[in-house]
Amino acid sequence: MSDKKKIAIIGAGAAGLSAAFYxxxxxxxxxxxxxxxxVGGQASTININGGLLERGYHHLFTNDYSIIQLMKDLNIYNKLIWYPSKVGSYIDGKTYSTTSPFDLLKLSALPILDRIKLGLFSIKIKNIKNWKSLEKYTANEWLQNNLGGQSYDKFWKPLLRAKFGDYYDQIGMPWFWSKMQTRFASRKGKIPISFLNKEVLGYPDGSFEIIFDELKDYFVKNNINxxxxxxxxxxxxxxxxSINLEYKQNNQINTDNFDLVLSTTPSFIFNKLVNLPSSYLNKLNSVKYIGALVMIIELEHKLTDHYxxxxxxxxxxxxxxxxHTNMLSRKTYGDKNIVYLTNYLDRDHHFFSKDKDQIFDMYIPHLKKFNPNFTKKWISNYHINTLSAAQPIIGTNYSQSIPSHQTPIKNLFLANTTQIYPEDRGTNYSIRMGKNLADKINKT
Ligand SMILES: Cc1cc2nc3c(=O)[nH]c(=O)nc-3n(C[C@H](O)[C@H](O)[C@H](O)COP(=O)(O)OP(=O)(O)OC[C@H]3O[C@@H](n4cnc5c(N)ncnc54)[C@H](O)[C@@H]3O)c2cc1C
Incomplete structure (x- = not known):
């Protein structure tokens, strides 16, 4: 009999896999x-004509240090490729480039004064060092007070909506601040003032799956089940x-005993797996999640000039x-252009109960707005993916809502995306969390 302690990890997404690795x-x-x-959870992939592609679009920023380190630890860092990003905004019937500060200056959908304000505002945000002082404000009210006008209504507000749907006006300002810092950090080039440079985005050659594949090989070699x-x-x-786990396998319920359990499931699953004291349970339940509905279409031609x-x-x-194929070559996907159409919605939103064809009929007629030459004949295939725990709603004074990793039950830990703050949830931060918990457990 081995005298090693037994650890169970629930969930093989970025957090669970990295915890097992470290x-x-x-x-x-x-x-x-x-x-x-x-494996892979929210960053898992499907096969599109021989190329692997995330169910929901994925890329990395240059300050995603934990995933970069994991790729180094797995000896696959050379597979991480950096691409120039091309961002646009569709406003009043036209798509404008909004990649660089110079693009913003040319954004004719806004009056010139608002464009200048937008640029100066970026500098103001960049110079804020202490996000804690922002905790009591929603991004919506802070941006209205400090920027306001059309530059908020036509630029930042839609970005908040794109990310949080109907909850855009409840998001705490530190989330926005942190997102901006990440985007500034991902600007690379020769200009000494970094935010004037172009943004680059990272993507592993072969998709995020190459990281998960490498981890799976490592698990086999190191006897990780x-x-x-x-x-x-x-x-x-x-x-x-100790902790007993009941789990289903081949339609059978099995039980096994562990010295320690780390759950990486969303809070709304975790709270049903175990009886928890009400103070902890209330914290878990206080954070709301929204889901994502993502349509992937395979096209014969390029739709837009933007990523x-x-x-x-x-x-x-x-x-x-x-x-996606404005970042990667279409050759990867059997010579098809790949476009994601995305929505963040309440988990009980009626879109989630529509079938594939209904979503198709609702979405596709709008594609002509992005390219007048588009016709349905361009579409060779399409896929719908739904992700139920896509985005926790990160509200004001959020630091007080975060449940601790150590639950009130001895030897039971939790690591999920509601515990990432003030950064936006992402593979990098789940990997950071998995590693931090592994390091902590290794020391006990
Ligand atoms: C549309 C979309 C776009 C995104 N874009 C990016 C991006 O560009 N860059 C980026 O870095 N991140 C992006 N993310 C976020 C990123 O994918 C997630 O933050 C990250 O993958 C979360 O990893 P996780 O391990 O914490 O959670 P998850 O990936 O949710 O993993 C949890 C795992 O637990 C499993 N599970 C649940 N219940 C049980 C149970 N009872 N028993 C066993 N297993 C269970 C689930 O199946 C899942 O595999 C995006 C997410 C979405 C939805």
């Missing part, structure tokens, strides 16, 4: 349980501080258009 193999026997038949199609159904703390288009038009039923 936990000490000398000290622990590790088992990862994943309900889906694949990875159980797919094995949802954990119950967490049962024992009197001796990312924010949509400022209430008549268009989606909030963002991401033309």
């Amino acid at each position: 936990l000490s193999k000398d000290k622990y026997n590790i088992t990862v349980f994943e309900s889906a038949p694949f 990875l159980f797919l199609k094995s949802p954990v159904t119950k967490i049962i703390p024992q009197d001796n501080s 990312w288009v924010n949509i400022v038009d209430n008549k268009i039923p989606f909030l963002g258009l991401i033309e």
Whole structure:
């Protein structure tokens, strides 16, 4: 019998996989349980004509240090490629480039004074060092007070809506501040004032799946068990501080005992797996999630000149258009142009109960607005993906709403996207969280 302690990780997304990777193999026997038949969680992929593509568009920023470090640790950092980003905004029937500060100066949808204000405002945000002083404000009220006018209504407000849907006016200002710092950091070039440079975005050659594949190989070599199609159904703390897990496999319920359990499931799943004291439960339940509805279309031709288009038009039923093949070559996907049409919506929004064809009929007629030559004949295939825990709503004074990683139950830990703050949730921060928890557990 091995005298190693047994650790269970629930969820094989970025957080669970990185925790398993960084936990000490000398000290622990590790088992990862994943309900889906694949790993990667929200960053998982599907096969498009031989090329792997994320179910929801994914890219990295240059300050995504934890995922960069993981790629270095896996010896695949050379596979991370940086691409110039091309961002646009669809305003009043036209798509404007908004990639660089110079583009903003040329943004004729706004009066010239508003354009100048927009540029100066970026400098103001960049110079704010202490985000804690912003905690009591929503981004909506802070931006209205400090910027206001058309530059808020036609530029920043739509960006908040693209990210948070109807919850755009509830988001805490530190979230916005942090997002801006990330975007500034991802600007690279020769100009000494960094934010005047062009933004670059990273994407692994072969998709995010190459990271997950490498981790799976590592698990096999290091005797880490990875159980797919094995949802954990119950967490049962024992009197001796160990924890029983009930999980489903091949239609059977099994039970196993562990010394420590780390759950990386969303809060609305975790709160059903285990009985928790009300103070902790209230914190878990206080953070709302919205879901994402993402349509991927395969096209015979290029639709736009942009990688990312924010949509400022209430008549268009989606909030963002991401033309992935304006970053990567269309050759990767069997010579098709790949476009994502994306929406962040309440988890019970009626769009989620529509079938694939209804979404198609609702979305596709609007594509002509982005390219007058577009016809349905361009579409060779399409896919709909839904993600239920796509985005936690990060409200004001959020630092007080975050549940701790150590739950009130001994040896039971939680690591999910509601605990990432003030940064925007993302693969990098789930990996950082998984590693930090592994480091902490390794020291016990
Ligand atoms: C549309 C969209 C676009 C995004 N774009 C980017 C981007 O450009 N760049 C970026 O870095 N990030 C992006 N993200 C965010 C990023 O994908 C996530 O923040 C990250 O992948 C979350 O990882 P995680 O491990 O914390 O959670 P998850 O990926 O949600 O993993 C949790 C895992 O737990 C499993 N699970 C749940 N319940 C159980 C159970 N009972 N038993 C066993 N397993 C269970 C789930 O199946 C899942 O695999 C995007 C997300 C979305 C939705």
